[in-house]
Structures are given as structure tokens and as C-alpha cells.
Amino acid sequence: MIKLNVQDETSRLRAVVLGTATSSGPIPKIEDAYDPKSIENIKAGTYPSEEDMYIEMEAFNKVFEKYNVKVYRPSIIENYNQIFSRDIAFVVEDKLIISNILPDREKEVEAIKYVIDQVDASNVITTTDDVHFEGGDVMLWNNYIFIGTYKGHDYADIITARTNMKGVNFIKDLFPNKIVKEFDLVKSNTNAKINALHLDCCFQPVGKNKAIIHKEGFKNEEDYQFLVNLFGVENLFHITADEMYQMFSNVFSISPEVVVSEQNFTRLNNWLREQGFIVEEIPYAEIGKQEGLLRCSTMPLVRD
Ligand SMILES: NC(=O)NCCC[C@H](N)C(=O)O
Secondary structure (H helix, E strand, O other), X not given: OXXXXXOOOOOOEEEEXXXXXXXXXXXOOHHHOOOHHHHHHHHHXXXXXXXXXXXXXXXXXXXXXXXXXXXXXXXXXXXXXXXXXXXXXXXXXXXXXXOEOOHHHHHHHHHHHHHHOOOOHHHEEOOOOOOOEOHHHEEEEOOEEEEEEOOOOOHHHOOOOOOOHHHHHHHHHHOOOOEEEEEEEOOOOOOHHHOOOOHHHOEEEEOOOEEEEOHHHEOOHHHHHHHHHHHOHHXXXXXXXXXXXXXXXXXXXXXXXXXXXXXXXXXXXXXHHHOOOEEEEEOOHHHHOOOOOOHHHEEEEEEO
């Protein structure tokens, strides 16, 4: 049995699901892609190859090995993209909540069934189809659960909107002891530089009191101000639209001291080191072409 425990974003990681690039399938047709950065790369002929993505994910896996983290991989579904494990389910305290994910990605859940089966069934939470959330939008931070959402009336037409207010309220009801704070995010189906696909695409805490943030990813200035007040402006690393596009906020914490980051994120990696972090740099830019990066590729099960 796996004894789930996740209380925040950065405590020492002990067990994690890491997605897989194996048999991720051919280059999708534009009409089958579900984020603007993938579409851009399909059009430009620069969509990443399975081989390149495999190499990047193995580099990530090596870092987990180095830190003795138990890694679970999804079972392989032939020709199906299973890279971004973060979104398909997520752990809050001792509960594993199965996402109602974008229908195009639904089969990804089957591939981690063998992991779900190792969790006490009373701690596995599912919900009805109208309640939407994806793990990239959900973040635990001490007494808070932060949730990215999209409140526009055109929600159903926005393929980059993955968490609705029914999803936010479901989590609120499930964890009455937590303060659930939702953030209305800026979305674009067509321009990745103005698309905060999930909360972790424009914001993420690191260490014990710092965070990476893209102000313009938040539709309401008050939401951004809320985070400035909570973390303190001196503890925030602000990223530009281009840096959001490169996915600077989607690094991944192995502990409050150790952050896995992309090797080309020079400005961020220097800041992290100045703050005293150990930065484990790996290549991940090919996977980044699908509008997800390191946090998106993981689903933590146990943190100390
Ligand atoms: N948490 C994340 O931001 N996950 C990235 C998912 C990328 C994938 N192309 C998607 O659109 O679902």
C-alpha cells in the first residue's frame, strides 16, 4: 500500500508518478492538439520527437534516482501522449483525487490504475463529469489550497480552460479545514504567450517562502496582489510573457532546498542559486514545446 502524504509543494519528495514519452504517438493533427504551443510547433515543423522527449524524461528520472525518490511510471498505452501526469490526478493530504480531465486525455488515467489500486480505496476520490479540474491548477500551500480556474461564460469553447468553479467548490467541500483561494487565469486558445494553461504555468512556490510568478497570467490584479501580500514582493521572482512561454514557473521541487530546472533558464537558475537553492539542471526544452514542463510531468504521492 502507498501511504499518501502531500501537504505542500516543496517538502522532501519520497514517491512520485513521472509521466512517460514512450509510444507518445505521431505528430498530432492541428485539430487534435489541445494547447496553442503544440499547435505552433506542429505548424512550424518543430514538434518534438519521441526520442528527444524520452531522453529528457530519463534525465529527470536520473535526478529522482540521485535523491532516492521512488518513481512510478504510467503503463504504456500505444501511441498516446502520457507525458503530463500532473493533470490526471493529484494528492491533497492523504486523498488521491482523480481529475475529470480534458476528454482527449481521459485514457491517461487508466495507465496509472495500478498505482491507484495501491491506495486505500476510501482515500480515492472521484466526482461527476460536470466537475472539472486538472492537477496543474491545484497547489497546496500550508493552510491554503490555491486553484487556477477560468470564470468566463465562454468556458466551454476555451480548450485551455480546464478547471471550472464547480471544481473549485468540490475541493472546498472536500477540505473544509483549508482555505481554498481560486485565481481566474488569462487564457488563449491561439497564443501561448498570453495563455496561462494551468496555475503552474504562471505561478509556483519554491523553498519555504518564495515563488515564481507571471503577473499578467492573473486576470484580476487583486489576485496577484493577494500573492504579493502572502509571500512578500522581495520573495517573488517575476517572469516575463516570454519566460512564461518557456515555462519558467514549471520547475519542480524535490525538497525546500533542491529545485529541478531547465538548463537554459539562466536568469531563473541564477536567482535560485543566489537564494541558496541547489539547482539540478536538465534538458527539457523539447517537452516544453507541448506547453508543459517539469511540474506538469510529475504527480507527487509522498512528501515528508
Ligand atoms: N500542468 C500543466 O500545465 N500541464 C501541461 C499539459 C500540456 C498539454 N499539452 C495539455 O494541453 O494538456
